[in-house]
Amino acid sequence: MPADKVAEYADGLCYTDLMAGFYLGAPDEVMQAIADYSAWFFVWDDRHDRDVVHGRSSSWRRLRFRLHAALDFPAEHLHHSDPLVAGLADSVGRLYSFLPGTWNARFARHFHAVIDAYDREFHNRTEGRVPGVEEYLALRRLTFAHWIWTDLLELSAGTELPDRARKHPAYRRAALLCQEFAAWYNDLCSLPKEIAGDEVHNLGISLITHEGLTLEEAVEELRRRVGECISGFLAAEKDVLLLADRLADGTVRGNETSAAVRACVGNMRNWFSSVYWFHHESGRYMVDSWDDRSTPPYVNNEAAGEK
Known part of the structure; x- marks a missing residue:
C-alpha cells in the first residue's frame, strides 16, 4: 500500500484485531509477533494476486525463491531490498525466538509448503x-496455511506440545475443522x-464448474x-478435553501439557x-462499496516487486 492508502484503510482492514481474537492468553510480545506475521501474510497474498493479474511470472518466481530463503535464514534477509522479503525475515525471526528449534523447523517446513502451494495457485490462475473440488480442498489447506495457524496455537500457549498430544486424532481433527x-x-x-475478477480458486467456483x-x-x-465444521468441531472438542484430562497425570510435565492442550x-x-x-467488519470484503468489485481500493496496482 502507498502511505496515503495505509492511513485511509489499514485500521479498517482489522488484520491485527483478527489475530487478537484468535490467540487469547498469548504474552504481548508473542501476540505482536503473530499479528505482524498475519498482516504480512495478507500483504503477500495481495502481491501474489497482483502478480497474477498483471502476468508478472518472473516477479513471482523471484519472490518465491526469496521467501524460501528468508524463511530458512531470516537474519540474512532483514535488510533485503524487497520490503516483503525483509518483512517475512523480521516476523519469522521473532516467531522463532519463543520455542525450541524443533518447533521452528516444523513451522518452516509447513510454510515452505504454503509458498509452493501459492505457486500452484499462480499457475492455475494464469x-x-x-x-476439481477434491483437488481444490487439498490445495486450500495449504494456501490458507492450516498448519501454520495451528502451530501458532502452541506459541500462544507458551509451550511446544509433545507428539502424543499434537498428533492425537482428536486434536488433529479439531484443528482441521x-x-x-x-x-x-x-x-x-x-x-x-x-x-468479478474471473478467479479460479474458490470452493464455490469449483462447485459451479465441476459439479x-x-x-x-x-x-x-x-x-x-461451514455448518458441518461447527458441529464436527463441537464433537471433536469434547474428545480433546478428555485427552487433556488424561494428560494431567500428576507430574509437572503432564499437568503443563494438559493445560496447554486446553488453551490450544x-x-x-x-x-x-x-x-x-x-469477514463482516474488515474492509477487505466490502465489495459492494468498491468501484471495481474485483479489486480492493487499497491495493497498489503499480508494478510492485518488479525490481
Whole structure:
C-alpha cells in the first residue's frame, strides 16, 4: 500500500484485531509477533494476486525463491531490498525466538509448503484452470496455511506440545475443522470479489464448474459445509478435553501439557467467532462499496516487486 492508502484503510482492514481474537492468553510480545506475521501474510497474498493479474511470472518466481530463503535464514534477509522479503525475515525471526528449534523447523517446513502451494495457485490462475473440488480442498489447506495457524496455537500457549498430544486424532481433527471453517467461510465471503475478477480458486467456483451447481446452489453448499465444521468441531472438542484430562497425570510435565492442550483447543474455538466477525467488519470484503468489485481500493496496482 502507498502511505496515503495505509492511513485511509489499514485500521479498517482489522488484520491485527483478527489475530487478537484468535490467540487469547498469548504474552504481548508473542501476540505482536503473530499479528505482524498475519498482516504480512495478507500483504503477500495481495502481491501474489497482483502478480497474477498483471502476468508478472518472473516477479513471482523471484519472490518465491526469496521467501524460501528468508524463511530458512531470516537474519540474512532483514535488510533485503524487497520490503516483503525483509518483512517475512523480521516476523519469522521473532516467531522463532519463543520455542525450541524443533518447533521452528516444523513451522518452516509447513510454510515452505504454503509458498509452493501459492505457486500452484499462480499457475492455475494464469492458465485459467479451475481445480476439481477434491483437488481444490487439498490445495486450500495449504494456501490458507492450516498448519501454520495451528502451530501458532502452541506459541500462544507458551509451550511446544509433545507428539502424543499434537498428533492425537482428536486434536488433529479439531484443528482441521476450525481451519476448514475459516477457509470455507472466507471462500463464501470472497465469492463476489473472485467471480468479478474471473478467479479460479474458490470452493464455490469449483462447485459451479465441476459439479454443475448454480451460484445459489454453490452458496448453499458452502453454508452447509461451514455448518458441518461447527458441529464436527463441537464433537471433536469434547474428545480433546478428555485427552487433556488424561494428560494431567500428576507430574509437572503432564499437568503443563494438559493445560496447554486446553488453551490450544480453547483458541481453536475462538477461530469461529473471530473469523465470522472479521469477514463482516474488515474492509477487505466490502465489495459492494468498491468501484471495481474485483479489486480492493487499497491495493497498489503499480508494478510492485518488479525490481
